Amino acid sequence: MSLHRRQFLRSSLAASSLVSMGGVTIPGFLAQSARAARGAAKSNDRILVVVQLVGGNDGLNTVVPHGIDGYVRNRRRLRLPTGQLHRVTDDISLHPSMGQMAKLLEDGRLAIVQGVGYPNPDRSHFRSMEIWETARTDSHPEALETGWLGRVLDADPPSPGSDSPALHVGGGRLPLALRARRVEVPSMEQIDQFRLQANGSSAEQDSTRSALNEVAGVDRSDDPLLGFLRRSTLAAYEASARLEEVAAGQGGETNYPNFNLARRLEQIARIIKAGFGTRIYYTRQDGYDTHANQLATHAALLNELADSLAAFHEDLAQDGQAGRVAVLVFSEFGRRVAENASNGTDHGAAAPVFVVGPVAQVGLIGEHPSLDDLDEGDLKYQTDFRSLYASLLDEWLGVPSAPIIGEGFAPVSLLSTS
Amino acid sequence: MRLRTLQDDPRHAWTPFQASDTDPWDLDRVAHLHRRAGFSPSWEVLQRDLEEGPEASIDRLLHGEPEALDGSPAASFDNLMDALARGPGAAAGPTGLQASWLYRMIHTPFPLRERMTLFWHDHFATSVEKVNEPSLMRQQNELLRRHALGSFADLLRSMAKDPAMLLWLDATASKKEHPNENYAREVMELFTLGRGHYSERDVQEAARAFTGTFVVQGRYRHDSREFDAGEKSILGQTGSFDGDAVASILLDQPACARFLCRKLFALLLSEVDEPSDALIDPLADAYRNSGYDTMVPVSMILHSRLFFDPSMRRKRVKSPVEFAVGTIRALEIVSPTVSTNELAEACSRMGQRLFAPPSVAGWDGGPAWINTTTTLARSNTILALMNDRRRFDPEALPARHGQADDPAAFYTKLLVQETLSSEVRNRIKGSAREVATLVLTSPEYQLA
Numbered sequence: 001m002s003l004h005r006r007q008f009l010r011s012s013l014a015a016s017s018l019v020s021m022g023g024v025t026i027p028g029f030l031a032q033s034a035r036a037a038r039g040a041a042k043s044n045d046r047i048l049v050v051v052q053l054v055g056g057n058d059g060l061n062t063v064v065p066h067g068i069d070g071y072v073r074n075r076r077r078l079r080l081p082t083g084q085l086h087r088v089t090d091d092i093s094l095h096p097s098m099g100q101m102a103k104l105l106e107d108g109r110l111a112i113v114q115g116v117g118y119p120n121p122d123r124s125h126f127r128s129m130e131i132w133e134t135a136r137t138d139s140h141p142e143a144l145e146t147g148w149l150g151r152v153l154d155a156d157p158p159s160p161g162s163d164s165p166a167l168h169v170g171g172g173r174l175p176l177a178l179r180a181r182r183v184e185v186p187s188m189e190q191i192d193q194f195r196l197q198a199n200g201s202s203a204e205q206d207s208t209r210s211a212l213n214e215v216a217g218v219d220r221s222d223d224p225l226l227g228f229l230r231r232s233t234l235a236a237y238e239a240s241a242r243l244e245e246v247a248a249g250q251g252g253e254t255n256y257p258n259f260n261l262a263r264r265l266e267q268i269a270r271i272i273k274a275g276f277g278t279r280i281y282y283t284r285q286d287g288y289d290t291h292a293n294q295l296a297t298h299a300a301l302l303n304e305l306a307d308s309l310a311a312f313h314e315d316l317a318q319d320g321q322a323g324r325v326a327v328l329v330f331s332e333f334g335r336r337v338a339e340n341a342s343n344g345t346d347h348g349a350a351a352p353v354f355v356v357g358p359v360a361q362v363g364l365i366g367e368h369p370s371l372d373d374l375d376e377g378d379l380k381y382q383t384d385f386r387s388l389y390a391s392l393l394d395e396w397l398g399v400p401s402a403p404i405i406g407e408g409f410a411p412v413s414l415l416s417t418s
Numbered sequence: 419m420r421l422r423t424l425q426d427d428p429r430h431a432w433t434p435f436q437a438s439d440t441d442p443w444d445l446d447r448v449a450h451l452h453r454r455a456g457f458s459p460s461w462e463v464l465q466r467d468l469e470e471g472p473e474a475s476i477d478r479l480l481h482g483e484p485e486a487l488d489g490s491p492a493a494s495f496d497n498l499m500d501a502l503a504r505g506p507g508a509a510a511g512p513t514g515l516q517a518s519w520l521y522r523m524i525h526t527p528f529p530l531r532e533r534m535t536l537f538w539h540d541h542f543a544t545s546v547e548k549v550n551e552p553s554l555m556r557q558q559n560e561l562l563r564r565h566a567l568g569s570f571a572d573l574l575r576s577m578a579k580d581p582a583m584l585l586w587l588d589a590t591a592s593k594k595e596h597p598n599e600n601y602a603r604e605v606m607e608l609f610t611l612g613r614g615h616y617s618e619r620d621v622q623e624a625a626r627a628f629t630g631t632f633v634v635q636g637r638y639r640h641d642s643r644e645f646d647a648g649e650k651s652i653l654g655q656t657g658s659f660d661g662d663a664v665a666s667i668l669l670d671q672p673a674c675a676r677f678l679c680r681k682l683f684a685l686l687l688s689e690v691d692e693p694s695d696a697l698i699d700p701l702a703d704a705y706r707n708s709g710y711d712t713m714v715p716v717s718m719i720l721h722s723r724l725f726f727d728p729s730m731r732r733k734r735v736k737s738p739v740e741f742a743v744g745t746i747r748a749l750e751i752v753s754p755t756v757s758t759n760e761l762a763e764a765c766s767r768m769g770q771r772l773f774a775p776p777s778v779a780g781w782d783g784g785p786a787w788i789n790t791t792t793t794l795a796r797s798n799t800i801l802a803l804m805n806d807r808r809r810f811d812p813e814a815l816p817a818r819h820g821q822a823d824d825p826a827a828f829y830t831k832l833l834v835q836e837t838l839s840s841e842v843r844n845r846i847k848g849s850a851r852e853v854a855t856l857v858l859t860s861p862e863y864q865l866a
Binding site: 141145158162163164173179181182184186188193194195196197198199208211212214215216218220223224225226228229230232233235236237239240 | 732777782788
């Protein structure tokens with residue numbers, strides 16, 4: 001551990017022991033949920049959920065420009081039947097499987113940014129994900145050390161003992177977007193990892209939990225390190241207990257479809273509803289690399305996406321939390337305008353991005369890229385993805401964007417913060 | 419306060435500890451020695467060392483015991499463990515590497531060497547996530563272990579040629595025309611001097627000295643055609659230096675020994691006290707004068723009055739690996755031991771993935787080990803262990819040591835000794851399983 005980090009930790013430890021000298025210690029997340037309960041979402045209560053569509057989503061068959069010259073010409077076998085589309089404007093509609101997204105649109109909860117990408121698009125999954133996740137297009141070695149959200153965490157590291165400021169919900173390795181220098185972001189597949197797993201009958205479990213609490217509960221403020229451990233332990237047990245209450249209390253009320261993505265979003269909703277201090281959540285939906293026989297696969301994926309997002313939104317709305325949660329849905333690239341010979345599509349460039357939540361502008365943002373003026377067969381981007389990040393950072397999370405993603409990306413207003 | 423007087427009085431701080439009526443050789447001191455220089459010990463080891471006194475106890479930690487916990491002689495245990503890591507360990511990828519190292523730590527006759535190997539793994543932090551070659555990580559681990567308590571100078575020189583390190587720092591093709599600065603920078607900032615003791619110019623010049631370095635098919639190669647043999651100026655010295663010469667220049671800096679001794683202070687003494695230069699200098703001087711024999715400062719610390727001063731207790735947060743391995747050794751869950759694959763996953767959930775530190779600066783450690791998720795992971799690890807009835811019988815352990823009548827007193831003495839206040843001790847009650855669980859999840863037990 002470098003010395004400046006140790007000094008930092010030492011000073012944050014000193015700060016947290018000062019808190020306890022005031023007498024009663026309120027764990028940070030309780031204070032935050034108390035704030036949240038009062039209603040108005042302040043910038044430090046707002047939550048960002050990122051859903052990454054892995055593999056490169058075919059934007060043209062997601063937000064379908066059926067009225068724009070060129071769609072029909074390029075998509076002969078993969079063309080979607082116009083009658084089944086969900087109308088956004090006269091020329092542009094959502095995929096037939098996205099009925100639930102259309103409903104979010106009707107309810108004023110969905111924004112669709114068209115033609116999002118970046119200069120000199122890279123068509124490698126790996127490289128393009130790196131670019132999106134780090135918000136850097138250069139190949140400097142240090143560019144890959146931290147993700148854009150990781151840098152948000154580094155800018156304001158949590159004090160020891162507080163809730164993790166970000167969570168990855170899902171399997172596999174930690175997304176590069178969440179990689180930070182000073183903060184370790186946990187990955188959680190199951191909410192069980194957030195629960196104290198006592199054994200036996202429910203009475204035995206209760207007695208184990210209360211015994212653990214009793215031992216941790218004794219005041220130890222004469223020793224700063226021990227006092228810190230005591231507070232962290234109590235906070236963890238409290239968090240776990242509240243999570244369990246929330247989970248038990250909600251049982252039959254939520255209505256999530258039986259999809260992986262839905263299950264992950266449900267876990268995220270539970271944690272949000274339990275009043276955790278976590279403000280950034282990240283999860284992924286795999287399978288968008290549709291080189292062959294795309295139609296059925298893609299329809300199933302978009303159905304999972306739309307139904308899961310709608311259930312998530314409904315769940316939060318019922319709990320009065322929808323106003324403080326924004327969801328960003330992106331993929332590393334779109335696909336070629338022209339379909340390939342295997343009834344699929346190959347790696348492309350610009351594609352639409354979805355934002356679900358208290359959006360500032362409902363429906364389409366920006367123009368659809370031309371289907372005639374292409375760049376090596378791909379759509380030209382209209383909006384740099386970093387302008388969306390700028391908006392999410394500056395306006396939604398209240399974190400200055402320039403140090404995180406660089407200068408010169410004018411925010412595209414996405415969310416209403418009033 | 420005694421801490422202040424001893425820390426402000428380097429001459430007395432580093433004099434050898436002598437047991438006396440006021441500073442007796444007691445259970446607290448024996449357990450403290452093992453927690454810092456090894457892992458939490460079993461009841462038998464505690465009693466033996468209590469009986470035999472500080473000299474014999476410290477000596478055994480510094481040089482290892484004759485037999486591993488599985489009963490095999492130390493030398494054959496080492497051979498077996500090397501073979502295990504080389505074969506099934508590396509072949510099973512990152513989890514296999516983690517599991518085989520944890521197995522070794524659980525049974526090792528030489529806990530200090532494993533702790534120091536882990537210390538150097540954190541110091542020369544390299545991650546399999548990027549290196550992507552488990553066998554190269556295993557080789558690096560062997561290198562760290564070979565020099566763990568030996569020559570830091572040799573370790574440093576070897577590290578500049580270690581394929582895993584070079585892959586990790588993108589320094590696999592450093593050519594005369596385009597010297598790679600990454601290794602040159604990290605070797606000064608993180609491995610020897612620390613920030614503020616070198617200039618950008620020193621980094622650029624040192625990078626030239628490391629040219630000709632290549633990794634080809636997982637092996638280090640020096641290509642003299644790509645080596646810049648010209649004159650370089652580094653930290654006030656001029657010559658046509660190569661990588662080994664740069665290492666000598668760095669080792670010659672007093673800042674290097676101080677930098678390393680501050681890290682040893684945090685490892686063995688305290689993570690929360692910032693030692694003064696006056697306190698560090700006697701250690702650093704001894705280290706440098708020995709030609710960087712790591713045994714010298716470690717031995718000096720472990721014998722010292724400061725080390726055995728009560729003010730130095732509970733000044734570290736146990737890392738997840740210390741916590742897990744120490745618990746298993748203290749509870750004698752050794753034959754059979756737990757599934758080390760599962761233990762590796764538990765350590766990951768607690769925040770420490772062996773062979774995968776978060777960055778080149780290693781783990782943050784200290785209070786940063788503790789947050790909501792990792793605290794629950796610690797408690798859940800203990801709850802799972804306590805419910806693994808095939809491997810651990812909480813009644814049988816105190817009975818085996820003739821302490822069946824008071825399991826609460828037994829587990830308290832074994833795991834936290836006298837550190838619990840009476841108010842906490844009053845709340846440690848119930849069956850043997852319950853009291854063991856309560857002690858192992860207490861805030862006190864998380865500290866070393």
